[in-house]
Amino acid sequence: MNKFWERLLAIDRRIIFVVIFLALSVPIFLQIGLPIPVTSEVQILYDALEDLSRGSRILVSCDFDPGSEPELQPMTEAAFKYFIENDLKFVIIGLWPQGPIQANRAIEDINESEDDFIVENGDTLYFGEDIVVVSGDTARYGIDFINLGFQVGQELVIQRMGTSFEATFPTDKRFGLSQKEFPIMDGIYRLADFDFVFNLSAGYPGTTEWVQFAVDRFHVPVGAGNTAVQAPLAYPYLDTGQLSGILGGMKGGAEFERLVGHKARATLFMTSQTMAHIFVMLFIVVGNLAFFATMRKSDKQGLKR
Amino acid sequence: MSTEFGVWVAAFFTIGIASFLYKDNPLYKFCESVFVGISAGYWAVSLFWENLIAKMFDSVGVSYMFGFWSEKGALQDLFSGVWNWNILHVLAGILGIMMLMRLFPNIGWIARWPLSVIVGSTAGLWMITYFQSNFLSQLQKTVIPLFDTGKIQELSQIGAVMAESGRSIPFDNYFAAYLGNLVLIFGTLTGLVYFYFSKEHKGLFGKTAKVGIYFLMITFGASFGYTVMSRMSLLIGRLYFLFSTWLGFVN
Numbered sequence: 001m002n003k004f005w006e007r008l009l010a011i012d013r014r015i016i017f018v019v020i021f022l023a024l025s026v027p028i029f030l031q032i033g034l035p036i037p038v039t040s041e042v043q044i045l046y047d048a049l050e051d052l053s054r055g056s057r058i059l060v061s062c063d064f065d066p067g068s069e070p071e072l073q074p075m076t077e078a079a080f081k082y083f084i085e086n087d088l089k090f091v092i093i094g095l096w097p098q099g100p101i102q103a104n105r106a107i108e109d110i111n112e113s114e115d116d117f118i119v120e121n122g123d124t125l126y127f128g129e130d131i132v133v134v135s136g137d138t139a140r141y142g143i144d145f146i147n148l149g150f151q152v153g154q155e156l157v158i159q160r161m162g163t164s165f166e167a168t169f170p171t172d173k174r175f176g177l178s179q180k181e182f183p184i185m186d187g188i189y190r191l192a193d194f195d196f197v198f199n200l201s202a203g204y205p206g207t208t209e210w211v212q213f214a215v216d217r218f219h220v221p222v223g224a225g226n227t228a229v230q231a232p233l234a235y236p237y238l239d240t241g242q243l244s245g246i247l248g249g250m251k252g253g254a255e256f257e258r259l260v261g262h263k264a265r266a267t268l269f270m271t272s273q274t275m276a277h278i279f280v281m282l283f284i285v286v287g288n289l290a291f292f293a294t295m296r297k298s299d300k301q302g303l304k305r
Numbered sequence: 306m307s308t309e310f311g312v313w314v315a316a317f318f319t320i321g322i323a324s325f326l327y328k329d330n331p332l333y334k335f336c337e338s339v340f341v342g343i344s345a346g347y348w349a350v351s352l353f354w355e356n357l358i359a360k361m362f363d364s365v366g367v368s369y370m371f372g373f374w375s376e377k378g379a380l381q382d383l384f385s386g387v388w389n390w391n392i393l394h395v396l397a398g399i400l401g402i403m404m405l406m407r408l409f410p411n412i413g414w415i416a417r418w419p420l421s422v423i424v425g426s427t428a429g430l431w432m433i434t435y436f437q438s439n440f441l442s443q444l445q446k447t448v449i450p451l452f453d454t455g456k457i458q459e460l461s462q463i464g465a466v467m468a469e470s471g472r473s474i475p476f477d478n479y480f481a482a483y484l485g486n487l488v489l490i491f492g493t494l495t496g497l498v499y500f501y502f503s504k505e506h507k508g509l510f511g512k513t514a515k516v517g518i519y520f521l522m523i524t525f526g527a528s529f530g531y532t533v534m535s536r537m538s539l540l541i542g543r544l545y546f547l548f549s550t551w552l553g554f555v556n
Contacts, residue, residue, distance in 0.1 A: 017326050024541055028548055028555055037475075070542025071535065097351045152356045167390070212438040228535035232528045239489075240446040242438065249531065250538040269541045276537045 005290040016283065023279045027271035033263075034271050041238055042255040045223040045245020048196065054087040056195040057188065059220075061210065062092060062099030064202035068227050069102065072200050074266035075225040075253040076106040079198060082260040084110075084134040084144070089184050091194070092147040093169060095157055095205045100149045100173060107132055107145070129174070141174065142182035149173030155209035161191040162218040190218075196244075197222040207234045211242045225252065306553050316551040319543050361398050364391040447493050449486050456482040492520040 038046075052058070060079070064072045080103075083090045094100040111128040112135070118125050125131050130141040139145050148169040151157045160168045165188055172179055179185045187193060197220050201207040207224040211234075214220045221244045226234050228249025237243040247256050250273055253266035307313065321336030362368040366378020379389035400419035407416040460482050464474050498510065499517030506514045549555040 014327060020540075021544075024537065025544055025548070028541070028545055031555075067539070070545075071538045097347075097355065150351075150355060152352065152360075212434045216434075216438045216442065228531040228538065232524075232531050236443060237438075240442045242442055249534050250541075251534065265545070269538065269545070272541045272544075273534065273537055276541075277534070280533060 002293065005293040008286060008290040009294060019279055020276055023275040024272045027275055028268070030271075031268060032271050033267065034274060036251075036254050036258050036267065036270060038255045038259060039252075041235075041246045041248070042252055042259065043245075044238070045247060046256065046259045048221060048223055048244040049082065049086075049088070052086075052088060052195055056088055057184070057193075058083060058088055058090045059191070059194040059197045060090050060092045060103065061095060061197065061199045061201075062103045063095045063206045064102060064200055064227070065096055065098040066102065068202035070265075070269070071227045071250050071253065072202060072225060073102060073106060074250070074264055074269075075247050075256055076103060076200055077110050077264065078253065078257045078260050078262050078266075079200075079225070080106055080132075080145075081110050081134050081262050084132060084137050084139040087137075087144075089143075090145045090198075091184065091188070092145065094150040095154060095209075096202070097150045099200075100147050103147060104129075110134055142172075143184055146179070146182050146184050147173050148179060154205040155213055157205075158191070158209060158213040159217070162213065163190060165190050165193070191220055192218050194220060196220075198225070199223070200225045201230060202227045203230060206230065207237070207243070207246075211237045215242050225256075307551050312551050316547060319547060323543075360394050361401075365394050365398075447490060449490070451487050451490065453482050453486050491516075496520050 060076075062076065080090070082088075092100055092103045094103070108128040111132045113127040113131070113133040115127050117127060118131070125140075127133065132139045132145070149172070151168060153160070157168055166179060169179060171177060172182065191197075191214060197210060197214055199207050199210045199222055201210075201224060207222075207226055207230065210222045210224070215222050215237075222242075223245040224234055224243055225247040226249070228251070231246060231248030231252070234243060234246050234248075238246055247253055250266050250269055254270045257263050257267050318336050318339070321332045322340070324330055325333040358368070363374050363376070364378055366380035366382075368374030369377050369381060379391035379394070382389035383392060400422060403415050404419045405416075407413050460474060460478060467473060495513050495517035497517070499506075499514040499521065501514075504510060545555070
């Protein structure tokens, strides 16, 4: 029996990699859906969004890059779909250089229109960039959403937005025009003029800085979508009411997809995630059993000596 | 299977990096080097255009002066009698140049001045921020009743309504209502005792500190669990990319 445990302890790590590979891959092909119960932190965020009246303006700060795409992109897409369907206007910014680019990708991906472009008043408007169609609802660039791009300065960008939004983000990124030329920016002078901030964060600067500056200094409600690594750091702010909800990792994204009624990638990936977790737990249990079994033997040998 | 060149490049690098799981190999080394080089290049270009050019030259008005930019800057505003705060970027630029003096040993001491500005302003900013957000707010929310009676009452009311339709409230809601506050207060106190080093951890004090360690261990465990979840998510994302976007096996 002891030899069995010793063999287990000396198992080639590549076998474990293969098992994890299969645990993650097979569910992708089978596309089995698992029940996804909604946790209170996700429900709080959803309720906060539901409480916003039609036409409210949301600042979406995409503070992540392609490295965190599997976790944060599904949340971004689900949120944008929800905003468009519920007539919530959203202004995209980024404290990470690639964040606003990820937001553009999300907008292109959620567009359901088959058309490429239309010509209106002499201007060519592209579907997926200037016009986005979701479930029959249409959002237009500059009126219903806008991308103001990245601004360097980490948390000081938030601090400066608190006193002057235009000074912080003077132009939009698509056309390079002054932000004041777009109707969506009417009446937005400072951060507090937004009704809600939705932060998608993969690290620093991110949710912590948004809480410290936007919530505690300028009293703007902030909801966050975090990578799973970052989520435990954000939870203390939820208990104190500083954060209006958290979407933690892919699980949070799947719950949010369920609430907004758009089951997509996060929901699909949760089966793979669950399978992998089952195997990881199994490895931990078996590894510990093997460790203690062999330790007892070596202890006995030590006594004999 | 994808016919896009970019997708093939992405697939090549994904497999190249993943090949390290088998063992270190030249393909992995190549992919890693390309990744490091591209990341460094991307940041350099991004900071050059978004920070140096945008803040130092465009917003101050130097680019406009030399005809590289159509928008007027702080200098032009000042000459026409309008105050523009962006003129202060000149001060930041001077501090930046002073920082570069470290490259010259004879006048390297000049770099201490901008460094002291950074240290002083950062310390001041973070002192207030952390005190307010991470200390006072957290402390305030620890001063709570041992049992959340309001929540318990609310739960029993909801539970009665749900029972009529044959449903029940999940157990974790009851746990949070009855024991949540108690665990929070107890965990905070024992955790603080563990970090009190002016008294030897012996007797009742030592046992309390030990309980604090258990709370810390549970926290680390939860954090590690989340980290595993995060890494698995990233792997799922890459596998989905390979099976779906690249090979087209999955819709």
